[in-house]
Amino acid sequence: MYNCSEPLDKRYTVAFTDRLAELDSPGARAFAAKNSEDPDESVYALVQERGVPLRLDVLEALMEEPVDFLSSPLATGLTTIDSPTGEVERLVIIVTRPPGPSLARGWDASRGSIDQFIKGPFLGSVALALNGLQQNEMPHRAIRPGNIFFAGEGHDGVVLGECFSAPAGSGQPDVFEPLERSILPPDARGEGDQAADMYALGVTVLALFLGETPGEGRGRTEMFHARLSHGSFWALTASKQLPGSLSTLLRGLLNDDPEERWDLRDLIQWVDGHVPQRASGLANWSLSRPVKFSGNTYSDRRLLAEAFAGHIGEAATFLREQDFVSWVQQVVASESMSDRIERLIGIGSDADIGGETSADEALVAKFCMFLDPTGPVRYRGLLLSFDSIGQALASAEKNGRQDGVDAITELLSGGLMVALLEIAETRNATARASGDQIRAVTARAGKKGPGMGIERVLYDLNPALPCQSDRFRGGWAGSVGGALKALENGLASLPQGAPMLDRHFMAFCIGRDKALARTFTALAHPNVDGAQAAVMMLELFGSLQISEKTGPLKNLSSRLADQAKPVFKTFRNRRSREELAARLTGLAAGGDLARINREIAFSRAKAEDNRAYALAQARFAELTRLRLKLEAGITGSDPDAQRFGAAGASFIGFIVLSVTALAVFAGG
Amino acid sequence: MARNAAKKTGGAAQGSGGMGLGLGAGMLGFVTAVIVIPAVAALLIVGLAPTIASWLANQSPNRKNQILTVLAFNLAGILPYLAKVMQSPRGLNLVMEITGDVFSWLVMYGAASAAMIMLLAAPQVAALVLQMMAHDRLKSIATAQARLVDEWGEAVSGETAED
Numbered sequence: 001m002y003n004c005s006e007p008l009d010k011r012y013t014v015a016f017t018d019r020l021a022e023l024d025s026p027g028a029r030a031f032a033a034k035n036s037e038d039p040d041e042s043v044y045a046l047v048q049e050r051g052v053p054l055r056l057d058v059l060e061a062l063m064e065e066p067v068d069f070l071s072s073p074l075a076t077g078l079t080t081i082d083s084p085t086g087e088v089e090r091l092v093i094i095v096t097r098p099p100g101p102s103l104a105r106g107w108d109a110s111r112g113s114i115d116q117f118i119k120g121p122f123l124g125s126v127a128l129a130l131n132g133l134q135q136n137e138m139p140h141r142a143i144r145p146g147n148i149f150f151a152g153e154g155h156d157g158v159v160l161g162e163c164f165s166a167p168a169g170s171g172q173p174d175v176f177e178p179l180e181r182s183i184l185p186p187d188a189r190g191e192g193d194q195a196a197d198m199y200a201l202g203v204t205v206l207a208l209f210l211g212e213t214p215g216e217g218r219g220r221t222e223m224f225h226a227r228l229s230h231g232s233f234w235a236l237t238a239s240k241q242l243p244g245s246l247s248t249l250l251r252g253l254l255n256d257d258p259e260e261r262w263d264l265r266d267l268i269q270w271v272d273g274h275v276p277q278r279a280s281g282l283a284n285w286s287l288s289r290p291v292k293f294s295g296n297t298y299s300d301r302r303l304l305a306e307a308f309a310g311h312i313g314e315a316a317t318f319l320r321e322q323d324f325v326s327w328v329q330q331v332v333a334s335e336s337m338s339d340r341i342e343r344l345i346g347i348g349s350d351a352d353i354g355g356e357t358s359a360d361e362a363l364v365a366k367f368c369m370f371l372d373p374t375g376p377v378r379y380r381g382l383l384l385s386f387d388s389i390g391q392a393l394a395s396a397e398k399n400g401r402q403d404g405v406d407a408i409t410e411l412l413s414g415g416l417m418v419a420l421l422e423i424a425e426t427r428n429a430t431a432r433a434s435g436d437q438i439r440a441v442t443a444r445a446g447k448k449g450p451g452m453g454i455e456r457v458l459y460d461l462n463p464a465l466p467c468q469s470d471r472f473r474g475g476w477a478g479s480v481g482g483a484l485k486a487l488e489n490g491l492a493s494l495p496q497g498a499p500m501l502d503r504h505f506m507a508f509c510i511g512r513d514k515a516l517a518r519t520f521t522a523l524a525h526p527n528v529d530g531a532q533a534a535v536m537m538l539e540l541f542g543s544l545q546i547s548e549k550t551g552p553l554k555n556l557s558s559r560l561a562d563q564a565k566p567v568f569k570t571f572r573n574r575r576s577r578e579e580l581a582a583r584l585t586g587l588a589a590g591g592d593l594a595r596i597n598r599e600i601a602f603s604r605a606k607a608e609d610n611r612a613y614a615l616a617q618a619r620f621a622e623l624t625r626l627r628l629k630l631e632a633g634i635t636g637s638d639p640d641a642q643r644f645g646a647a648g649a650s651f652i653g654f655i656v657l658s659v660t661a662l663a664v665f666a667g668g
Numbered sequence: 669m670a671r672n673a674a675k676k677t678g679g680a681a682q683g684s685g686g687m688g689l690g691l692g693a694g695m696l697g698f699v700t701a702v703i704v705i706p707a708v709a710a711l712l713i714v715g716l717a718p719t720i721a722s723w724l725a726n727q728s729p730n731r732k733n734q735i736l737t738v739l740a741f742n743l744a745g746i747l748p749y750l751a752k753v754m755q756s757p758r759g760l761n762l763v764m765e766i767t768g769d770v771f772s773w774l775v776m777y778g779a780a781s782a783a784m785i786m787l788l789a790a791p792q793v794a795a796l797v798l799q800m801m802a803h804d805r806l807k808s809i810a811t812a813q814a815r816l817v818d819e820w821g822e823a824v825s826g827e828t829a830e831d
Contacts, residue, residue: 572820616820620813624825627809630802636791639729640798645790646730646737653740653783660744664751 009075011037012094014045016081022102025142026186027052027166033094042099043074046165047081048091050476051398053391056464058138059093059164067132069125069151070140071096071162078476088474089486091466098159100150103204106211111156115243118205123271125157126201130264133163134194141168141192143200144176145207167391168192175215175236176200179227179256180374183306183383187395190388190430195258198267199232202253206236209246228285228302232256248275258429285372287331293318301332305371308364309378316360319367332371344419345370362416369420373427377420380407386421386434389441390461397458397468409454412438413446437461450520451510455503459511467508471500480512481548484541484556491555500537500559516540534563535602542593552591561588567602572613580605707759708750714767715746718780738783745779 007013015032023030028046035041048054059073066072075094080087107114126148133140140163147161169189174182178199181189206214214236215223226235233254242250249270252262255278266276290299294311298304308315322328325342345366365379376383382404384392389408396404411417421438424431441457459465467477467486471494475486483505494500506520519540523533538560545553561584568577568584580600587596634641702709722738749766756762766772816824 572823574819574821613820613824616816616824617826620816620824621826623809623813623816627806627813630806630809634795634798634802636795638791638795638798641791641795642728642730644794644798645792646733646787648794649783649786649790650733650736650740652786653737653744657740657744657747660747664747 006079007036008045008077008079008092008094011035012043012045012075014047014079014092020044022146023097023161025162025166026170027054028093042097043094044097046093046095046162048093048165048476049398050088050090050466050473051394051468052170053167053394053462053465054091055164055166055168059464061136061138062164065136066096067129069129069157070132070160071098071149073162073164078478078482086474089476089489091476091478093165095162098149098161099152100159102146102161103148103150103158103208104144104146107208114209114211115246117156118208118246119271121151121157122208123205123267125151126160127264127268127271129160130194130197130201133197134264139168139192139194139197141189141196141200142166142171143197143204144172145204145213147171148204167394169196170391172200173213174220175213175223176203178258179224179232180376181385182227183224184376184385184388185383185392185395188384188388188392190385190391192387193258194263195261198253198261198263201267202250203236205246205253206250209242210240225303227256228300245270252276252278289331291331301371302375305368305375305378308371309368312360312364315364315367319363328370341370341423344423346419358410358414362414365416366419366423369423373424373431377411377417379411379416382407382411384408386424386428386431386438389417389438390458393454393458394462394465405454408457409445412442412454412457415442418442450503450506450524451517453503453507455507456511459508467504469502469504469508471502471505477508479548480509480516480544481550483508484544484548484550484553488550488553488556491559496559496562529566531564531566534560535567538564538593539597539602542597545593553593554589554591557588557591557593557596560593561585561596564602567606571606571609572616573609576605576609705754705759707753707763710760710763711746711750711753711766714763715749715776716742718742718777722780734787737787738780741783741786742776742780745776749776 013034013036015034018032020030020032023044023046025046028048031045031047033043033045035043059076062070062072063074063076073093073095077092078089079092080089107117111117126143130140140160142161142163147163149159149161151157151159167187167189168191169177169181170186172186172189176199177184177189178192178196181192181196184190203214215226218226223235226238229235230238231254233251236254237247237250249262249267252266252270255261260278262270262276262278266278269276285301287299287301287304290297291304292298293304293307294314296307298307308318345363361380365377368375368378376385380403382392389412393405393408395401396408411420417438421431421435425435437460441460444452444456444460445454447453458468464478467483469477469483469487469490472486472490475482475489477483477486487500487505491500501520501523510517510520519536522528523536528536538557541553541556541560544550565581565584568581571577571580584596584600587599636642636645698709698712701712716739719735719739719742723735726734728734749772753759753762753766758765813825
């Protein structure tokens, strides 16, 4: 049973007994909620899943400036929840609750004509909501009947459901995604753009009109092939009778070429009774000559790419058997095989990735990208777009799919992803838009140092993902301070002697605060032993404790103090060793790392000890010299004896002179 | 080292300056004495010859004290004759008489010789005194070294492996 510890934002209480499954998203579970200060406010709560990245930029933008006809976030906060698996910390988002039921429940004929509803209140409300999002350059990416709700009483429009608690497109059925993204798994659909929203709106309109999800009953692959072969409009509307004006709208919205697809302005024109003029220059994906492969004949480049990706070994052999350049020029006459593309595909260099299987995979992946540059990256069973690497990686991490993580690591660190990017860039707008980011993370993916590697890529590509460290599975660490607090709580169950930090923790912290890289790198230096590392962590976490306002960290300070104590054994002064160790033990109990650093000041204390030791050594040597001299005996030739002797003689001389003068002059 | 040398040189120069000033004052007094009381001046020239010789020849580090010692003893030997010359109206005749007497030479130069003997013996005596004081000093050195070892460990002596 879930249970929330305290009201969120001091006014929102979550009723964990009252589930609202209709409002769930792939990243969050919905519960009823209440505003104690304003009981009339209609709200609900979304409890976020730990491993699913939410859309932080959208969440923050909507909190700052809500959009009309769209469920907007009202408050966020961390709450400790008694879950069936124990006490856990989760992010809770309070959202305005849509007034009516979702459109997925079907059209009630008592509301009037569905045709009129679509043309009027429905598209009017949706256009206003999309316009609001477009002003912030944010796509909604969750437009489907199940996430659109009837407005309340007195209004016959609709309200779009929330679009920030899950990765873009992750809740969409395949047919609601544009062709190039529909083949991607739901957890790697990519951020997308307004064109993807317009396509989803088209399918939603069609679903509303038909009263069912288009293509229902047809398999995923069958539908994808139908959309590839005939275009999405024809594949989805086949054998359906559509009114003329609606057919025009759907042809515009369901256009498979994002450049040709209707945008919001076109939609508004259509609602106003005009028909937007759009050139329909469908891209030519046909092969000049059909290709026979694996028992089938292919005349569409994209279908051939898919067939190759499904039979890697066979495809690699097939490609190597061809006189490659001339063969490509014969079958893909629409494009010439440039030297650059030939070099990128690298048909002659088999050992570019390492291992025959990997070389085959890489070769086929690159050739598939050449055949289908707007399609997905196909590599070792992975399907992802250039803007969904982060999503795919987060999903593989969350679900423990190590093969997926390894495949993405290989893609990035081996340079294959950059090659694919360069092959696709000229024809793929998403590749062009994501190029810089991909190149940046590629440089980090192959590095093994702390704060680098695939873990760093995970946090760089998912800025809203909380730290996934094993050290605190129950905690929610959305910031460096949060990670520190989660580590503090997680230490209670971490065995003594176990390493405190893992690669996830370091990658997360460095990803969020680049300045931490230097300390974490120093920690991993082979010359730094456990005690020195503990001292460095005390100093680092002490400064973070202040800057992040984490409050006392008793477990952390006790653990680090225990680990740091051996450092005092390197101190020369015996009294200092004992005094500093005792003082450290006393301070650790308070959990104030900053105070420990201030009062113990390890580096300064060590420098002072070294300085005092050098002075003590010099003093001892001086005393030894003096002792040896004294022990050797003093003779008259000794300079001191000479000096004292001369002084004494002159003194006696003046006494003699004085006595003589007195005797001569006074005695008369 | 160079700075120390410069310091030493400077000290010596300062010492020479002091001596120079004294010498200047002495010369002035002597010229005055030659003009006012020529007999006293004549006696001093003759009598202080050992001191003047010592002043010119001595280059030891303890030169000042050694010259002062010779001067003090030498003057003590001259003083009885000087008193006679100053009190007698015979002036230079008395000086001639004194210098003609071997015993006078013996007294004046013998006193200067006593100074030289004392300067030879004094370092030996001083060494004996310093040696007696060294026992206490050795004790305090041992205590100080033990305290250092107690605080810093045997390694502070530089004679054992570091702990």
